[in-house]
């Protein structure tokens with residue numbers, strides 16, 4: 001089942017495909033297979049979520065899709081073109097179409113820089129005329145305005161930081177947005193807020209989203225399609241309703257059974 005990248009609604013254009021992708025780390029006795037023989041397709045204007053417990057290989061897939069990590073096996077295409085092994089120049093071009101928001105987004109940034117300075121690198125990829133317009137528009141999509149530019153990271157809540165990072169990705173108007181545990185720092189109501197931002201981006205801009213989470217509750221709230229990862233293997237994939245109401249794999253059934261418990265502890 002997991003070998004068939006066409007699994008799903010069957011409508012719409014496949015913007016991205018992965019065929020039999022795998023990734024190992026280390027060698028010999030220390031070799032770890034993080035992802036093994038995973039195949040899926042992302043359909044334009046759909047939200048696909050990858051769900052699985054910690055260590056199941058979700059982030060490794062996100063990093064391979066983004067071209068940050070070479071695959072050990074398999075092939076990937078974007079817009080029908082092979083993106084399995086990109087040169088540095090081709091990867092930079094690819095990042096105009098494919099942007100990502102990762103968990104703990106501000107940890108790598110200098111705390112003494114304003115938001116404006118943090119966003120400067122992305123702004124430089126745009127010409128000066130469109131930069132301000134794009135910035136304002138991107139901040140608008142996440143419910144913020146230009147006044148946030150003069151703030152420092154410590155003056156912002158986790159939720160505001162996360163929204164700024166989404167805006168940063170949106171400035172380039174990517175066709176595919178990868179959000180890896182993008183709601184991890186948020187409390188329950190802000191989390192729903194960000195999930196709604198992502199659905200708005202799909203509905204209003206026709207954006208394709210790959211959302212990565214360990215929480216099957218969030219996955220089902222948001223997704224058109226769900227991919228379930230267990231220990232590096234894609235054990236189940238399909239339209240969200242099929243996965244929720246008719247889960248085929250024991251692991252998916254277990255994740256679903258845990259949902260009330262997760263929400264009680266949230």
Ligand SMILES: Nc1ncnc2c1ncn2[C@@H]1O[C@H](COP(=O)(O)OP(=O)(O)OP(=O)(O)O)[C@@H](O)[C@H]1O
Nearest residue numbers: 025032034052053054055056057058059060061214
């Ligand atoms: N650079 C690396 N070197 C060695 N092992 C790695 C590396 N990156 C990931 N792994 C291993 O690959 C497996 C999958 O990790 P990955 O981060 O993709 O899982 P995940 O599902 O995203 O987990 P989490 O939800 O905790 O982020 C884990 O066993 C992890 O230890």
